[in-house]
Amino acid sequence: MNTDLSAIRQIRLGDELRAWRLENNRTLVDVTAGLKGWNAARLSRIERAHQSISAADLATLLDHYGVAGKEREDLEGLLGDGPSKRWWRSLDFADSITAAFAEYLDLEADASHISEYFPAAFPGLLQTEGYATEMIAASLSAPNDEQIEAATELRLRRQSRLTDDRPLNFEAYFGEVALLVAGDKGILADQLRHVIKVSQYPNVTVRMVPLSAGRPGILASGVVLMRFPGDPEDGFVFIEAVGGMLPRRTGRDVRRAERAIARVTRCALSSEDTITALERKLEELT
Known part of the structure; x- marks a missing residue:
């Protein structure tokens, strides 16, 4: 690019x-x-x-x-914009980043607002090192230890968007299943503490979709809707699929993603009730 x-x-x-x-x-x-x-x-x-x-x-x-x-x-x-923020190019393992994921990273770095929903896990920008490692190790690609370490490092570095000099406005939605699945209870407990902490950032909203929402609220796949400075009406969409996130560029896809996020928003707990649910689960684990 x-x-x-x-x-x-x-x-x-x-x-x-x-x-x-x-x-x-x-x-x-x-x-x-x-x-x-x-x-x-x-x-x-x-x-x-x-x-x-x-x-x-x-x-x-x-x-x-x-x-x-x-x-x-x-x-x-379209040529009159500022430079792309391809920060990941300086990483030792940059050559292993696929073209599709490089596109995602570039867009994430440029975005001013992201709405993200995952049905069975906490979004990557909210993950601790232990939780990220556990999730990446369980992926279909069966990565080796070196690949897991590199992917985890990359995921953690991306989180600087939440606290940099141009902080991303981030709306994070996750399904209640994320509280029920854990390879290690200690890792899940640390993850819950981290989400509770990050939810206090003024630019971050965290909301959980409960199982009681049923099929209308629990989408079959994850979705990421990105917005960009100076272009609040348009956006870029990624849909969760086997092997990664698939880009969807057209206005029709953006409108579909908007409707999907609206459904999730209607069915999700409030931010306050979400934190209460996380704290309750944390008590169970500890």
Whole structure:
């Protein structure tokens, strides 16, 4: 991804360029034919936000497309954002981070507001080291000790978004099942203490969906809805799936995620009642 453009804007620029091409019934080969310095592979990478594009190159491409007026202004305006915060690149194990997860990390770093729900575990931004290690070790990928350690370190570093100089507004929802499943009771107790502590941050809301909510409130999978500065009406969605979180970029997907989060919100306990439930469970464990 581009190091000079925020993740969300680079993705949207690529999506818009691809949409223009498809609406005009043009293939990658068609639109790059005769365009010096361009080929189908390069344009494909730009459309998928896997390669950067400079303002000069974008102007050349739009000239070639014949895009002008407001449409052109909107596309060129997507280059006018601040730099992407690709902090994870400095990690020793950065090369092992998949392209899909790198996209997630970039967007998480750019987001100003995240609403996240997981039916059977506490969201990653709330996890302690012990709980994260336990969860990662139990994943379908069967990671080795080195991979578990690296993934745990990455998960903990991500939590700086809750306390940095531009703290993320974080709405965290989790299912009551998270209180009932534990490989180690001591780890779960520490996790509960941590969630109770973090729930006191002014930018963090923690709410539990009780089992009594039934099927209407307990979604079959996790969902993450991200919002970005200067763009409160749009967003980016990730849906939990086998092997990781799948991105969903369209406005329709955002609206679906909004409805799903609204259902969860209606069925969840209040923040106060959630803390009471956590404290009650902590008493049972200790």
